[in-house]
Amino acid sequence: MTATIPTRRSTEEQASAIPSWRRVLGSEVAARVTFYVTAFLLWVALAAAFERVPGPLSVVDSLVTEFSRGEVFSNFADTFYRFTIGVALSVIVGVVVGIVMGLSGLARAFFESPVLVGLSIPAIIWAFLTVMWFGFGDASPIVTTFLTAVPFVIVNVAQGVQGVSRDLRDMSSSYGVPLGRRVRDLVLPAVSGYVLAGVRFAVIIGWNGVLLAEWFGGSGGAGFRARYWYDANQFAGFAAWVILFVVVIVVLDQLVFERMARRAFRWRDAAHS
Known part of the structure; x- marks a missing residue:
């Protein structure tokens, strides 16, 4: 049977x-x-x-009015100018400091406390401080974006460097490979995914920072325009700008960084399949 x-x-x-x-x-x-x-x-x-x-119809009416006045593109141009500079600086500094922290125990001990403090301070506090320091203008939103975003880049890159094979690092050091070449050919390719994750965090957190800085001390920009309608007690106009904030960051994340993440981690997906 x-x-x-x-x-x-x-x-x-x-x-x-x-x-x-x-x-x-x-x-x-x-x-x-x-x-x-x-x-x-x-x-x-x-x-x-x-x-x-405010309901959807009143918010849509406010959006149409703002677009017809030319307020949307001009104010977002100011915001993106400040935001781009702040995020770019945070990525450059964050990648350099993260690599140094990952490769050196002394550097990690030196930078660990400042990075932890930076992570614990919310964007609204940085916005208050930078407005006090730099007043109205471009400086306070740029510095707020930088200070808000850079700790997240540092942490992600440092963790990625520490995850690089210790044997490979020791072997390259034993064979006398120059430090610059080790970083360029070994460390950076291995941490590309972590760098992208750090940049993604920097964009999301930095976006909050630049809007808050413009809200409290901007002389134009999307955050300044939202504050204008809030102070005027016109909540439909305020809600319209809040929706614009959310739409911009969601589109930026989904259309740009989501695709970049798929390209950066396609080797991992291929290995799993």
């Missing part, structure tokens, strides 16, 4: 057996759409329940 062993279907066969409508409803796109629909319905409910919460 022989027992028949049931054949196991492959993952592809199991997936093909699922009805198409179930695959669509269980996809990531469906999950994102569900979130946006839920958030919109919650917004409509809050606007109906509370008089001071």
Whole structure:
């Protein structure tokens, strides 16, 4: 008497057996759409329940008005100018300091406390301080963006350097490979994913920093314009700029950094497959 062993279907066969409508409803796109629909319905409910919460129609009307006046592009141009400089400086300094911390125990002991302090101070505190130090203008948003973002870049890069094979580092040192070449050919390729993660954090955190600095001490910019409508007690205009903030950072993250992350980690995905 022989027992028949049931054949196991492959993952592809199991997936093909699922009805198409179930695959669509269980996809990531469906999950994102569900979130946006839920958030919109919650917004409509809050606007109906509370008089001071502006509804979608009033916010859209404020957006159209701001675009027609030319306020959106001019103010976002100022914001992106400050934001780009601050993030660029944080990435350059963060990568250099992170590599030094990862390679040297003395440097790690020296920078560890300042980096921890930087991580613990929120962007709103940096915004207050920089406005006190530099007053109104471009300096305070740029410095706020830099101080808010740079600790996250340093931590990510330092962790990536520490994860590089110790044997490879010792071997390259034993063979007399110059430090610059070790960093260029061994360390940087190994930590590219960590650098990208640090840049992604820097962009998200720095975006909050530049908007807060413009809110409290900017002479123009998206944060300054949102403060204008808030002080005018026009919450539809304020909500319109908040939506613009969120849309810009979500589009930037999903269309730019999400694709960059996939390219940086495609070797890992290939290994798993």
